[in-house]
Amino acid sequence: MSTRIAFLKGHGTENDFVIVPDPDNAVELTATAVAALCDRRAGIGGDGLLHVVRSAAHPEARHMADEAEWFMDYRNADGSIAEMCGNGVRVFARHLQRAGHVEAGDLAIATRGGVKKAHIAKPDAQGEAAVTVSMGRAELPAEQATVTVGERSWPALNVNMGNPHAVAFVDDLAHAGALHAAPDTTPATVYPDGVNVEFVVDRGPGHVAMRVHERGSGETRSCGTGACAVAVAAARRDGRSPSDTGEPATYRVDLPGGTLVITERTDGGIEMTGPAVIVAEGEITPEWIETRIA
16 A cells, blocks of 8 residues: 555445545555454444545446446455445545535446446535435345344345345344344355345334344444345335336335435336435554554
8 A cells, every 4th residue: 555545534324434535546455454444443444445446447447437437446344345335325426526526416436236326416405415326226036045143033035236135024123133243144055255134124104224234344334235125125025016016115214323215216226315424534644554554
């Protein structure tokens, strides 16, 4: 890594991220470096890291450069590479706006899960501006799994939002336990590369609440793709699949860090709307880099 690195800190419904602006892809972000930066006690702290790179400058995104100028090179808190992060896309869009790269309105963002369309709203009367992200279509693989915590087990709906999710409806969110470790999912062959696990309870018509254990990060305050997966699963369970009813299905999804509104359109496209906040910016000291990363 370079000896001087700028960073920002942001969150979407308290799913928080270290943001490293690097338009030319000049910063070497090893798994060790990412894990150190995301360390909440000895680093900056975050559920993940948003590496902000121009698509044309990154080998994994060059093929998307004609569609999207910017690539969200997303990393989990343990340093592992991830396909997508819904809350991360909103915070990524907010950073681009704040940095003067884009204005309010529509924009495209390249991710390992494909190009995502975002819309940055103009501020409302309270000065808040939500970001809506078109998350693409959900896939519902035929293979299903069982989620187990302690002595309790639940069938889980397999939903893929560009990354894998196992959605389990439970009677009480406390039944998910402490979520320090990943819940057991069987058979292991359903999710060979690990999975994000959502535990869901009902709050009312079109209204659910959830907790999530994110693959590579542990329990987080929010998960955007997880909220989308939960809305898709709830719509199937409730007989509200838009492909069957011919009407969009909208769910309010409460997470520990806030609320997201998820709409599945009749064409299968899923939109996620919620806040995105930049809270700090600064520079990583050369001494810390030398002692923690070099």
